[in-house]
Every structure is written in C-alpha cells, then in structure tokens.
Amino acid sequence: MKIGLKILPRKEVLDSQGRTVQNSLNENGFRVSHCTIGKYIVLDVDAQNINEAREKIQKMAEFILYNPLIETYEIENQTYG
Amino acid sequence: MKIGLKILPRKEVLDSQGRTVQNSLNENGFRVSHCTIGKYIVLDVDAQNINEAREKIQKMAEFILYNPLIETYEIENQTYG
Amino acid sequence: MKKVGIVRFLGTNCDKDVALAVESVGGHAQYLWYQDQFDVKEYEAIVLPGGFSYGDYLRTGALAAIAPIMKSVWEANQKGIPILGICNGFQILCEAKMLPGVLMRNQKQRFIDELEELQIESTKSVWISNYQSKQKIKIPIAHGEGRYYAEEDDLKALQDQDLIVATYLDNPNGSVYDIAGIMNTQKNIVALMPHPERAMSDWMGSQDGRGFFQWL
C-alpha cells in the first residue's frame, strides 16, 4: 500500500531554500507571497488497511525520516497514486 | 491561497536517494518494498479560487519548479493547511 | 589579450580561481554580475564558474539558469562565442537547456573531492584544442551532484557527433557512459564537472588543466 508523507520545515525555523526560490520566482514576474519547500516521500508498505499503513509510516517518520528539531510531518490520509 | 505541489522523480533510476533510504529503513527492521523521494512545495499565491491558484502554480512548475527530464509533478486539489 | 567574461551569481565561489587561471595564460578576466546583461561583442569568451549559485536550492543550477544575465549568455551562444561551464557552470548550462541532460546527486549520495584521471574524448572545440584525443589528464573534481544523465537519443547524439569532451577512468559519481564533460553541437560550449582551474601548476598537484585556457 503506497502512502505519501509530507515533511516540511517547522514554521519558526529558517527556510532559506523557500525564501530563495520565492525571490527568484518574484524576480521572474510571478507573484508568490510565501514559499516553503520540504520533502515528499512515498512509501510502499504491507498493510491491511490505511490505518495500519499510516501507523507503520509514522514509526518510520519518527525513527529516521524527519528531524523533529527543524521539521514537521504529515501522513496522507489516502493511498498514493 | 496556499497550495501544495508534489514533485517526484520520473523513474526509479532517477531516485538513488529513495533507494538509499529504503535500504536503511529495511536495515533497521522496517519493511518497505518501495520508497520514492521527491519534493513538496507550498506556494502562497493570490487567487479568487482554487482553479486560478492551480493555474498560476502550474505556470511556475513548468517554468522552473520541475525538470521534465527527471521529474513529474502534481498540484494538489485543495488548499494547504 | 583576449577578454574573458566570468559570470558571478549569488553563491558562485570559483570566480576568482577562474580569473587567476585566465590571467595566468595571459587573458584578461572581467567579472559579470548576474543581474546585469552585457554586450556580447565585447567578449571573446565567457566562463560560468563553479560554486553553489543560489545555495544549490531547488535543483543545482536551476535558479541561476533563470537569472537576468542568462539572456546575454544565450545571445553569446547564438553568436558562437566560446562558453565554458565548470562544475556548477555545467549544471546551469544544462538547466538553461543550452546543453542536453542533467546532473544528479552522486551515486554514493556524498560530496566527493578527488584528483581524477580523465580521458579526453574529442578535441573539436576551441576549449580543448590543446589536448590530444585519448590523452589522459589529471584534474580535481569537487561536487555532490555530478552524475550526468540524459535520455537515450541525447546520449546517442553525443556519441555519434563526437560531443563527449572527457570521460572518467574511474567513474566517481555514477555518470552515464562515465561522462565528465560534453559540448554542444555548435562546439562553442564546453562544460565539465572537473575543475581545470585547480590544475594550473605543479604546486597544485597537476597542471593538466592549463590546456583549457591556453588558447586565450
């Protein structure tokens, strides 16, 4: 079962990548008032149902995939793709 | 209006990071049959409705945010957060 | 004395190194600022040096590829002015679609600094006219994203038209066909991941990089 995991920089933390991309977009004539850049990870795990899959992914997220010091994460509520 | 944009590697050969993470998850006792790593970008744009916002974001994606040679993208259908 | 324009983006960090290399062979180096456009007629060559333009954010080279100065670089290319891209410069030229393909994260997922042995594959551009085909040279690499990748047809074109500039003897990063550098079909653009400006005299450990600049 494939589920998506979104990992974003915590709001209080410096997101220099987002800021730089935002500037660059604006310089090129787009209008963006905020840009945050994180990761999107799709994990394929063995599970009977979505809840079981999400639980597994939560464990992995907590174990290694995200850094609580600088990031927050969100596991999607439906299967991916 | 904040909308999320997912960018993922186009094929497996282009995702060495995904495989590395998958291996390290499996080495640590998790069971993952596949792992794909991409980006998640949240953009805040001025728009009347979701469609307008998505159109704007599509333009940015095509202009710079993704590289069609190696990536695909998907703009979310609801506002973020 | 040939006048060489060296492009500086925010985050470029090999600009001075290239200027010194250019000057050591008697060229005249002038910096060009990323926000400006320049008069292409004034320059006999343009170099996009290495570094971390825009902090390597989004994708390496991507944000530099849309900076204002790239309009002039594009124009210079149209006029056939020799352009050299080194490391981040190579990444920028790919992102600007002036060269085929893309440079991805090294296979080992780590940055690698190493003196690498290369084989010159084609000498058809002025930038490499001082080398012999199949000549082996030693030039350092220093990159985290140097794994060259392109679609089948592009690769075939590179091979068929003899546009591969140099290959690694001991592929450090997983590049397809061991590619270290390529040129465009017009042959005025050469780009490579290794840093010839870091191999200009014996005390640097190698002077095999001089050939790239000697024609200046």
Place this chain on the structure above:
Amino acid sequence: MAIRKPNSEKLKKYRLNEQEYGEICKLLKREPNDIEWALFSALWSEHCSYKSSKIHLKKFYNKNPRVLISEGENSGIIDLGQDEKISFKMESHNHPSFIEPYQGAATGVGGILRDIFTMGARPIMLANYLCFGEMGATKMKSLVQGVVSGISSYGNCVGVPTVTGATELHSSYDKNILVNALALGVFYPGDPIALSKAQGGKNLVVYVGAKTGRDGIHGASMASQSFDENSESSRPTVQIGDPFFEKLLIESCLEVICQNLVVAIQDMGAAGLTSSSFEMSSKGGVGLKLHLDQVPLRDSTLTPEDILLSESQERMLLICDPQKLKAIQNVFQKWSLDATVIGEVTETKDVELYWRGDLLTKINPDILVENAPRYERPFKEKKSQNLGLINFNIFSLQETLEDILKSDQGTSRKWIYQQYDQRVGGQTARNCDHTIGVVCLEHSKRALGLALGCRPYLMRMDTRIGALDSVFYPALNLSVKGFTPLAVTDCLNFGSPENPETMGDFVASVESMSEACRLLDTPVISGNVSFYNQTLDQDITPTPATGVVGIRENIKNIPEDFILKENLGIYLVYHHELTTGGALEELYKKSIHANKLKMDTNRVANWIQKIQNVSNHESVLGSKTVGKFGFLTTLIKMTTEVGVVIEKLPDFIKSQDDLFLERLYEVLYIVRNEKTFEEELYKNEIQFVRLGYSKKDTFEIFNNKLEKLDFKKLKEIYKESFNL
C-alpha cells in the same frame, strides 16, 4: 539596600549561583529586573565570561613583534611582512553537535568564519579537529555522518577550502564528542583591519543578515553545563545555519569594510545580540541605545528576552556614520541582504534597551562584561605513573600492521575529508591527503601552512607531555616541510572546572603549551575554552587542541608526503626524549606506558628549528613526521607503487616490539644525493640512520632474516577501513 534572597528556581533557570546573584545586586545597587536576569545569565556564563579560565589564559605566551592583536578582539592577527597579515582562530561546537550533529557542526563552521571576516580578513582555509567515541558506541556512526556532512555542506558552499584536520576516536568521547573548527583569513596589501569597538556619539547601530528567530535561545548558558540524561530534550535550542547566506555576508561585509564604511563590526555569536552589543559598547567606552522592536524577526511572537538571547545564525552588528548608511545599504542590497538601523551610539556609558518605546533597562555594560566573575578554582595536579615499557612479544609484522591500519586509531580518514572541498579558491598546494594543509598566498606567492595538534592518547598518558606535544608535534609537522612555525591558536576542551583534578589538567596544559610556545617563539594569538565536557561525571580526555600556522618562502618543491621514485635514500632522523607504546597499548586494550615522563623542552625546540633547515635542503624530496605507531607504520603510509627496502635497522631497535613504539621525536626523509644530505645533518649535529632505499613493488626488511611485507594490501586496508 534590602536585597531579598532570590528564589532558587530563578537561579536555576538562569544558571547563576547565590554569590553571583549577590554580586549582581551589589554592582547594580538593586535587584535585577527580568531582562537583566537574562543578560547576566548569558554574559556571566562560563561560555561568554571565561570565568574559570581567564586568570590562567593570561599565562599564555602571546606577544612578539609579529603579533598585531592577540586579545580583546574576535580573533588574533599576525603580520607576515610583505604587506600581508593573517587572522586565525579555533572554536568548539561540542554540545550543539552532540544534540544535532549536522546543524551543530555546520553552525560551528559558520561561527568561526564570522569571527575571521569580522576582522576584515578573507577566509582562505578551514580545518577541523574532531573527537568521536568508539565506532560501536550508541549512535556514534550517525553522529560522525552528521558532523561530517554538516561541516562539508557548510564549508563547501561558502567556498573556503578545508585543508587539514584530525580525527581521534576513544571511548571517553562516547557521550561527549568534540567538534572544533578552525578558520584562517588573510589581509592582502591595503585591506583594513576592522575592530569591534563602538565609537562616536550619534553613530548608528545597524543590524545585517538573517532575521532573528527562536534558534539557540539560551545556547550560551547551555554550553556551560554538563550533559545529563535529558540533553536530548534540550533540542529546541539548537541553531540552524544557512551557508548560502553566510557566503553573501562574507562578500558584503568585506566590501563595506574595504570601502571604510564601518566604524566597528561584530558578529552575533554566543548569546547573540546581547553579547555583541554589550561587548561593542564596553570596549568602546560608549553607550548604545537599542530598539529591540526594530530587530527584524522571523517569528513575531518573540519576546524582548528571546530577541536578546537568540542565537540565530548569519547575523552581524555594525556601527556606522549616519552619512554612510545609504552606501552601506547599497552594498548589502547588491548582495540581496537587508541592513536595518536598530539604534545609535550615545555619549553616556550605558546600554539602553527599548521595547515599543518603553525602557527595559539602562545598564553600564562593564558590569556585565568587565566585572563578570573571575574564579581561581581549586586545582590539583594528578601524578602520572606507569613507568616502564611493557612487552607485546610481537610475532608477525604483517599481522600487526594490519591490526594497526584497520583500527579506529590507525586507519585513514579519507572517508571524512573526501567530503570536503579542499581546493576551492585555487590556492591549495597541500590538502588533507597530506600531513599539513598549505595554501599559496596570492600576493607574495609564499606558502602558508597549517597543522593541527593534540594527541589524546598522550594526554591520557601524561597531561604535561601531551600538552607540550600539542604544540611541538604540529610545529614539527610544519618544520619537516620546511615551514617556520609562526603562531598558535587553541581550543581547550575539558570536563568540569569545578572538579579540582580537571582544573589541574587545565592549568598544567596551559602552562606546558605556553612553555612550548615561548621556546618556539610561536605566540598564542587566539583560542577558545570549552568546559563541562562530561556526562554523568565522566570526563572526556583533557583535549587541548591546537592549530599552528607556519610560512615558507617558496610554494614550489615542498617535500612530498609520498615516495614517488625508485632508488631514493630513506633516512630516519631523530632526537629521542621518551619512548611510549601508547597507541599500540590502547589498541590492544592496555593502559599506557612510557620509559620516562619528562622532556627537555629546550632541546626539543632547538631540534625542531634545525629540522626546518634540513627540510629545505635541496636533496630532500619527501618527509614525514613519525606518528603514533612508530616509524614502520609511517613508512607504509608513505609508499605508493614504490615501496622500500630497509637494509639496516637502527641500533635502538632490539626487538620486533621496538618497531611499533613511538619515540618522541622522529622524522623520515626521502632523499636524493645522499652525501650532501648527510653533510647537512652532520653540520646541524642531528642524529640519523640511513634505513635503506626506495624500490618499486616491494617492501622488504632485513631483520636478521629477510622479511617481505604485502604493503599494497596494507595500503588498501589503511584506505578502506574507515567507511561508514
């Protein structure tokens, strides 16, 4: 004056003790208000005030005619002649790196770079001194990976080459790793020196760089505390770095300094805006009026206290003439950075802090900076024992060498330094593959060398010997390449100063290092102290890391580290003071022994100077100082496809064991024209023995019988064993 006893929770929160509180009240002539509590907490912390170390640091030999600055500024400066000057310094980021290795190490590099370019010097070299626990210890591999990629991502991106380093592994660092970063910058002719003294009433206080966020609040006082089981939960105070921003700051700050647009400049390091502003004010003897609400924020919920203590990275404070503000802003804007006025210099002597129009405090900065406590803490020097060497009864040379070269202590660190850009800048002549780092000075074309010191196993053997060695050994490493050692920086990593034995080690180290520096005439021009490196009362090995800088007139023909040709003479040149089996004993899990624990420091210093002469002799093609496992191991590391035939072992080698002992000090030379080389040695009255000659594809020893080593396998083991 009626002073109430403070509640102990408040003291604990602000990490001050009762006496200190009493002193504060005395100085203020009242009780501190809330904001002042925070200010004292930060500036009177060990980290900012050096309260336990200052009286000892005064003992350092720190002046000679070359020294322009060696105290009171962000970093020291020496004059190299020919209109060139350099500034260099070393700093620790141990605690943050243990909590969040990637960011901790990265911001360590960022911080030390700012100390250098604040002075107006352009950074041209980086180095790092790392101590990790045993690779099997909990989380150690991920700590190493995190630290190395943090250093690499930051240093590479800002474009300053990492040219040398040292990595030590030992169980005493299992729960308290050391991450010390060194940066060196250069002034070429005409480059002004910038200082941090605020001056001139009505001048403006300008804030540049990244916006202030919540990172690192209370970082300074955290670094002044030991680790306990709960350290993991102190995570939210770790700072986040952005090397791209730092690169822009380097360029823009050097530009405003170069154009003489600033009166004073100071980075915001430990304790952020608090320490930078109070130190600028105190040094200049002028007042400052600061409007904290004008500070650019990333997070609008920050309180004045947060703003004062935030350790957000990549921020600087400038003082400038109002007339020059526009010009300054233009420079920063060109580099896509903001410069915001947050206050002004006043004729009073006080720092006044305002928040939305309200005065939060008005306080003389000397009270916080100059009058910070100074402690002469009790200390007790521990006596080393373990005299007399022990027997290993080594049987197989090949097997012993394999054991050594694959061990934590003996293997190559290439996996680490391969991740560092060692040649950006285009001036690197010797990189991390070599004993010392060398860059070419662009103006004079002279060679500038850098070597790091401190070998913890010697510190474990005997504090004074180890501390002497932490200056002598890197100085010798420079000398064997023909460099004149010029000056020293240090980073003193110790346990708790409240423990008299730790303090004893500290005092002994400072005294010994200073003695070595005086004898070599290499003053200590900068440094850093990191105390409280302990976990649950377990101290780390006392680790006084050093960086020694030297110069050589010619960038060309620096003796190689490797044997590149056949039929060259191989010489062992020595001056023996003491012999130890230290590293090998630790490898085989025994304690450390030596034949004596004394050094004639005069003679050592003298010999190091002579070695420098010899090393510049035209017959010398290669050289290397003999390291921790004795000369055979060092010789193996020098081989390429060309190996060695050892025809004659020195008389002092009486058993196979002897081949693996370290004698302080020995040097290996690779020589052509042996006769003139020997004459040079005789002339300098240096002891030596000719071991043999170089030969392709073989490594042979005549040791009663002929023995052949599989040196290519040994080299392979050496290169590949440290691979995470």
